[in-house]
Amino acid sequence: MITPYRYGPVDIWPGQRPSLCGLLKWMASDTFHWLGDGYRHAPPPGEETFTDLHIRHLRQAMGHRLKAIQFTKRQESFNGADWELWIHNRSHGIGLRIQAKKQSRKGQYGFWYWLHERSALQCDLLVHDALITQCVPVYLLYNHRGPWTVAQGLAQGLCGHTASDQSHYGCTLLSAFHVQAALFRLVIDNDLYGHYRNISHQRLRQMSAPWNQVLCDVQEPKEVRDSRGVATLKEIQRRSAALEQSGLEALGRVDPEGFSTPSQVQRDHSDLGDAPELRTRLDETPARGDAQTALRPLPQRVLRLLEADDPCPPEPDVPTSAVVLYDVTDAEERLVNERGRLYHS
Numbered sequence: 432m433i434t435p436y437r438y439g440p441v442d443i444w445p446g447q448r449p450s451l452c453g454l455l456k457w458m459a460s461d462t463f464h465w466l467g468d469g470y471r472h473a474p475p476p477g478e479e480t481f482t483d484l485h486i487r488h489l490r491q492a493m494g495h496r497l498k499a500i501q502f503t504k505r506q507e508s509f510n511g512a513d514w515e516l517w518i519h520n521r522s523h524g525i526g527l528r529i530q531a532k533k534q535s536r537k538g539q540y541g542f543w544y545w546l547h548e549r550s551a552l553q554c555d556l557l558v559h560d561a562l563i564t565q566c567v568p569v570y571l572l573y574n575h576r577g578p579w580t581v582a583q584g585l586a587q588g589l590c591g592h593t594a595s596d597q598s599h600y601g602c603t604l605l606s607a608f609h610v611q612a613a614l615f616r617l618v619i620d621n622d623l624y625g626h627y628r629n630i631s632h633q634r635l636r637q638m639s640a641p642w643n644q645v646l647c648d649v650q651e652p653k654e655v656r657d658s659r660g661v662a663t664l665k666e667i668q669r670r671s672a673a674l675e676q677s678g679l680e681a682l683g684r685v686d687p688e689g690f691s692t693p694s695q696v697q698r699d700h701s702d703l704g705d706a707p708e709l710r711t712r713l714d715e716t717p718a719r720g721d722a723q724t725a726l727r728p729l730p731q732r733v734l735r736l737l738e739a740d741d742p743c744p745p746e747p748d749v750p751t752s753a754v755v756l757y758d759v760t761d762a763e764e765r766l767v768n769e770r771g772r773l774y775h776s
């Protein structure tokens with residue numbers, strides 16, 4: 432007997448699959464309501480719970496298109512990032528290095544997070560580790576509290592799949608460079624000049640965009656079938672690059688006073704001693720124009736994970752709790768949206 436399985440409110444039949452956009456939107460709504468409910472009635476779940484649940488939903492709904500490799504959590508306290516998400520067509524793709532941050536009851540995020548083990552700010556480590564792993568460094572914000580707007584430059588170019596009750600804002604992506612810029616200003620003003628400055632959490636959230644609208648894989652029907660998923664990947668790459676560019680521009684407006692990272696200012700000012708130098712985008716010339724949107728070959732490390740059968744591969748060089756690989760090729764299945772209706776019929 433052929434039976435459907437459920438994801439969220441929808442039955443998925445063999446030969447169908449939810450789009451990544453539809454699934455991410457549904458997970459964002461679930462996060463939004465769960466977090467809001469948690470603050471009203473009980474302690475809300477932590478970031479790790481949401482991350483574990485998101486990976487589980489992705490794995491269950493996407494079947495063979497998705498490979499999730501979870502590592503032991505032994506090294507997590509040394510780590511700037513929670514997990515990596517790669518969207519790929521088996522040879523090329525884009526990777527996000529994701530640090531989850533839950534919005535507090537009053538609408539703030541724990542961006543100021545000093546990791547004593549590595550004597551650095553979590554944000555600087557996220558950027559450093561992302562540059563090593565060839566990923567885009569992002570915060571994944573779990574939100575429950577508005578107002579809901581996305582900065583104008585970013586809002587253009589996002590897909591139009593939104594929830595009528597705004598709950599798609601439950602999960603939004605923010606370039607880590609925006610946070611690095613805000614932390615840089617904070618430590619330079621507070622530590623070097625003694626002018627008290629705080630982080631504008633609301634302004635930073637407005638620089639983030641709903642994750643389904645950035646990572647949307649729903650393409651208009653075309654005459655030529657995109658079996659390799661190249662058009663889909665290019666769109667995702669373009670939107671991710673716009674997100675990152677916005678953060679790099681914010682960082683470019685900061686006068687770093689000769690320091691390479693906010694962590695370096697903090698260590699210098701508070702006599703915390705030396706620590707290994709962290710990489711930042713300030714050292715590198717960012718890609719422009721075509722180079723920004725050209726598809727990049729998957730790193731060897733990611734190809735090896737794709738091919739590996741081992742459910743418990745060796746720990747990665749740069750610690751991470753999970754690597755999730757989503758394959759966009761050969762969309763034989765028919766895409767259904769979160770209400771179970773076909774997208775193109």
Ligand SMILES: [Zn+2]
Nearest residue numbers: 452590592647
């Ligand atoms: Zn979409």
